Amino acid sequence: MAELDWGRLGFAYVPTEYRYVSRYKDGAWDEGALVTDANITLSECACVFQYCQACFEGLKAFRTKDGDVVCFRPDQNAKRMVDSAKRLVMPPFPEDRFVDAVKQLVLANKDMVPPYGTGASLYIRPFMIGTNPVIGVKPATEFEFRMFCTPVGAYFKGGATPVAVKVSDFDRAAPHGTGHIKAGLNYAMSLYQTELAHHEGYAENLYLDPATRTKVEETGGANFIFITKDGKLVTPKSGSILPSITRRSLMYVAQHYLGMEVEEREVYFSELEDFAEAGLCGTAAVISPVGRIHDHGRDILLPSGMEEVGPVIKKLYDTYVAIQHAQIEAPEGWILKIC
Numbered sequence: 001m002a003e004l005d006w007g008r009l010g011f012a013y014v015p016t017e018y019r020y021v022s023r024y025k026d027g028a029w030d031e032g033a034l035v036t037d038a039n040i041t042l043s044e045c046a047c048v049f050q051y052c053q054a055c056f057e058g059l060k061a062f063r064t065k066d067g068d069v070v071c072f073r074p075d076q077n078a079k080r081m082v083d084s085a086k087r088l089v090m091p092p093f094p095e096d097r098f099v100d101a102v103k104q105l106v107l108a109n110k111d112m113v114p115p116y117g118t119g120a121s122l123y124i125r126p127f128m129i130g131t132n133p134v135i136g137v138k139p140a141t142e143f144e145f146r147m148f149c150t151p152v153g154a155y156f157k158g159g160a161t162p163v164a165v166k167v168s169d170f171d172r173a174a175p176h177g178t179g180h181i182k183a184g185l186n187y188a189m190s191l192y193q194t195e196l197a198h199h200e201g202y203a204e205n206l207y208l209d210p211a212t213r214t215k216v217e218e219t220g221g222a223n224f225i226f227i228t229k230d231g232k233l234v235t236p237k238s239g240s241i242l243p244s245i246t247r248r249s250l251m252y253v254a255q256h257y258l259g260m261e262v263e264e265r266e267v268y269f270s271e272l273e274d275f276a277e278a279g280l281c282g283t284a285a286v287i288s289p290v291g292r293i294h295d296h297g298r299d300i301l302l303p304s305g306m307e308e309v310g311p312v313i314k315k316l317y318d319t320y321v322a323i324q325h326a327q328i329e330a331p332e333g334w335i336l337k338i339c
């Protein structure tokens with residue numbers, strides 16, 4: 001295993017030795033290969049630079065107690081990337097090849113999978129870009145699919161501390177109905193708002209549905225989950241939020257491991273003050289508890305508070321992390337053993 005201070009890793013790019021690359025030209029993907037060059041050389045007029053034709057994914061590999069290296073639900077990322085690519089007029093990268101690339105990549109960089117017990121993991125970043133020059137507005141005809149990995153530290157060192165979020169006056173995603181795809185363009189559209197929120201002391205923006213501004217959507221990069229006072233998990237249903245794999249998996253864990261009732265439905269902003277706990281979910285942090293929601297001069301304080309994570313979210317989090325590390329049995333097909 002590599003000599004790194006695993007316990008002190010943050011969430012920053014640390015280049016690893018190998019990355020996977022496949023190129024699309026003349027209507028077909030090439031066979032793909034692991035390469036060592038971390039740089040990409042492209043025309044200044046490449047479609048990705050001019051018209052942002054790009055999408056990405058994010059997933060993690062873990063080391064288990066027994067020293068095995070496992071990956072969590074890569075097939076789900078493969079499927080979601082197909083959806084993103086189609087929406088951006090890019091050729092889908094075959095799902096089975098995506099999963100195979102994850103295996104090759106993690107195996108080649110296995111020394112960079114952090115040890116069990118450090119809370120650290122190997123973050124895998126697949127992405128796809130339009131590479132040939134286009135000056136008139138149109139999709140590229142040549143593409144690059146690439147996947148690299150970088151070790152990342154435990155998101156919360158010494159336990160999760162609840163965050164505060166604020167209601168944004170802007171919409172999250174680019175207009176044109178791209179809110180459900182995982183693409184840098186949606187992040188580019190929210191960077192300004194995110195900086196504003198940080199400047200005012202909030203971890204994230206809560207975006208409302210653009211049409212009526214009465215329903216909760218998500219934040220810049222994470223979906224919401226809420227816990228009712230009688231212990232039910234409620235999460236917003238919307239066609240314009242990113243379908244989080246963490247959220248989908250947490251819903252399953254809540255229902256099948258913890259015996260909770262689960263509801264995916266429209267969540268009105270006016271309901272928030274009735275919930276007992278709130279959290280933001282995504283691959284990076286699993287769940288960040290939310291203790292306070294700021295809405296134009298008014299604060300909604302969740303009963304779980306800003307001091308520590310609420311009991312239901314804590315239990316969900318612990319169960320989920322144990323499944324990811326193969327400490328408790330995972331549902332069929334969730335854990336891909338790499339080596």
Ligand SMILES: *Cc1c(COP(=O)(O)O)cnc(C)c1O
Pocket residue numbers: 058182183218219220221222223242243244245246247281282283284
């Ligand atoms: C990636 C992402 C999430 C979280 O999705 P996971 O699959 O759980 O990592 C949520 N919202 C947005 C906008 C995202 O890009």
